[in-house]
Amino acid sequence: MSLHRRAVLRGLLGGAAVSIALPLFESLAGRKARASSGGAPKRYVQFFWGNGIQPQRWVPATEGADWALSEQLAPLAAVQGALTLITGTEVKTGNGSAHFSGPAGFLTGQAPLTKPGGDETVGGPSLDQRIAAAVGGDTLFRSLEVGVQPGVRGLSFNGPDSVNPAESDPAALFERLFGPTFRVPGDDAPPDPRLALRRSVLDSVMADARALDRRLGSVDRARLDQHLTAVRDLELRVARLQSVPVRRDACVRPEPPQALDPIDGRPQMAERARVMADLCTMALACDQTRVLSVWYSDPLSDVLYPDASAGHHQLTHDEPGDQPQINAIIQGVMTSLAYFVGALQATREGEASLLDSVALLATTDVSEGRTHQIDEYPILLAGKACGALRSGFHYRSRTKESTSHVALSLLRALDLPAADYGVDAALVDTGLSVLEP
């Protein structure tokens, strides 16, 4: 399958600027590394918000292990010891598309693709999906995409035009994770006989897809292959529901979340973020997934925050002076991030904290929203990936190093034997050495 998939995706969109979705060796080697590690599995977590930061309030004055939090990072005080802040790096893939060049360049290593009608998409899979292909195979969900802003879509891509849309309804997320199909780890009741019937239906769907494949052109074959991969993913999930889930000490079924309706047309972002962080923490503790993205808001997000005089994106451009409202919004995002990191830290897995097994990347789409610049790129890390990441310091690049170094370090921390990361000006073959033990 993987060989076929590679061959197909190479032809996509004329082949030119498109990189290959999922190198075969990554997924094989990822499995091997995991099998030998023992103990807690490694997890990859992303936390993303739209519209950037304010560099003058974001970058701390001090560096190294004794760094002091800046004004915008101050809300993270309670978890500072688990954080690594990286400043001064740059996305090297060019900046032709405000709000999209940054995350596309950092998270896929490539500039966005422009299509005949002028629309843009990514050139390859995003970091989280490369990791999911390698480490996601043993859990109920290969990856989970969660939204905080109502209707947020996120930037988790399987490849061009193939986004994994975030679930931003807390009740629907609860239903997926802890609804009727959820079995408390260790529950050895006999499986529902209907699960076997569901699997044979999915077999039939896959047979249809394989028969159809022969009639398609290369672009459609790649699309159908993405579809087929998703169906196979679902079949694996149904198969897992038939077996007894492994016991996990920290795993308990949480209470269903309360409805959080907007107040005066303004979504309750802080409250929504807390509810989602709790569900996500338990999804990891119950080992339902090992790759999880929280999309706090999208690039260009125009959320109307409490007390703000306009939507977020509009404010980044229209709020004059040093933009106190923007500052308050960013501090609010950091407060939500602090809560999430704190929840991961407080969850115990034997002797260790859940956060110890996690590599968490928090980032955004631009440096400063007002100017769309993508140098001084905001990158925050948390967790140690079971000792594969060094943490607890502020590293400031003096040479505008590529964000690709950070991405490559993350891939390697998750045991993907990637030789390099990125294309063209963004191509690097070394990680960020300060991150590597």
Place this chain on the structure above:
Amino acid sequence: MRHRLLTTLSLCAALTACEERRPTEQFAAPGATPAPEDVEPGPVSMRRLTRVQYQRVVADLFGPAVVVPPLAEPDVAQGGLLSVGAADTTFSPRGVASLEDAAYAVAAQAMADPEARAATVPCRPAGIADAACARTALEALGLRAWRRPLTGEELDRLTGIAAQSAEALGDFFAGFEYAIAALLQSPHFVFRIELGAGAVSERRFDDFALASRLSFFVWNTAPDQALLEAAASGDLSTEAGLRVQAERLLASPRAREGLGNYFSEQLSLYKLDALAKDPTLFEHFDTELGPDAREETLRFLLNTVFDADADFRDVMTSRESFLNPRLASLYAVPAPTLDGFRQVALPASAERAGLLSHASVLNLNAHQTSSSATLRGKFVRTVLLCQPIPPPPVNVDTSIPEPSATARTLRERVKVHLESPACASCHSLLDPIGLGLENYDAVGRWRDRDNDAPIDATGDLDGVRFDGPIELGQAIRDHEAFAPCVVRTLARYATGRVEAPGEHVLLDDLSARFAALDYRLQPLLLEVIMSPMFRNAGAPR
């Protein structure tokens, strides 16, 4: 042709992109023009059912007793349309899971409701696993669901699923649910496989593919029994046979739903469900405003096309509209009825005429707390005139000054856009149009003053002076790019793709026909169907 494509691409990359651009450039006639029938058709590809299509097709299959759950997979607009995005996107793992959930929810209801069950399984099963009865039912259901006859192998497999499941569960109908679920999750159902076959120069769609294209274009749902029969008989292969069916579909009330979906995609009216404005600033805003505003615009447009059969360009200037009490209050005119919508002729004092004065367009193209000259100008350029505007350059300070004693109105504040060369090249194409609509606030309410300063709504659209929104609407109606833009957008919707460079000839031909038809949209729909762009299959992508 190639030259034109390259020009478009380089425009998007250049910093001062808009300076060199002539507003009507893309419609300029090329040097040597091939005859329409000689134009090589653009590539074909399979299209995902949109969320709306999924709802409608499943509802058609099982009847009104079945509630179809919404799919979790969002549609994505490309080339300005969800229907074009459907040819590029696929289903994510989460989307596939929601297809499964929906399939079982629908199947269970279809077998629980006596009427739906009798229609789906017309035979009486002779036992728990009556394979002959299951096969008969699946043959008929499969034809409608997959828009083509099933092969023997496919029928065998589905019948096997029904039998196996019925044995396991001890009930024929409980088992049949699994065969329905297999039909509804199949790529043959969730994708429209209209590929064409044959040698490169004469590739054509088979009759069932043509029936599907026709039905989804005109009705936004799958073919009915009569259209499937026409396909089976080979009628659609002939021009006359296709025309008969096209006219039948266009004359059906279902064509209103189909064209309504087109307008919803073209104008992004579907976004009105999630319309957000600050209710503390706008007393006329609540969550019903968006859906009501969409209803007005859809009724108005469909009336123009199907009831009045009028010059479509008049949608920019017409004083007719359809209001309910909420919109009448927003527009400050007497309510025509106590509940529901009614057609009204707006008085001159209402200061409203045509689409640009609709609450739908005004709300969608504004911020949550204020109007936006740039967003409204961009809507006119890109959606109504099909003139692409490059994204703003990066690394420039994009802020505009707050209202102050010296710059109270938006016109005075966005002046900075026109003072900087980097901004002015594009904003000079956008802001002057949007400023012509400044008398309508962010929710579409009329106002004479902004921050207590009088609003100046004069401007210039590509050489035509206007004063206020009504003259602006007239200038757009008479703009040479307006009618060709209607044609281009409709052709993209019908074919599910952005036109290939060589196909501008076909669009020009359709535009000439549109003019000859006095710009009536109903007969234009027929011309689009009979056009080589719609009927001829290109190579698979």
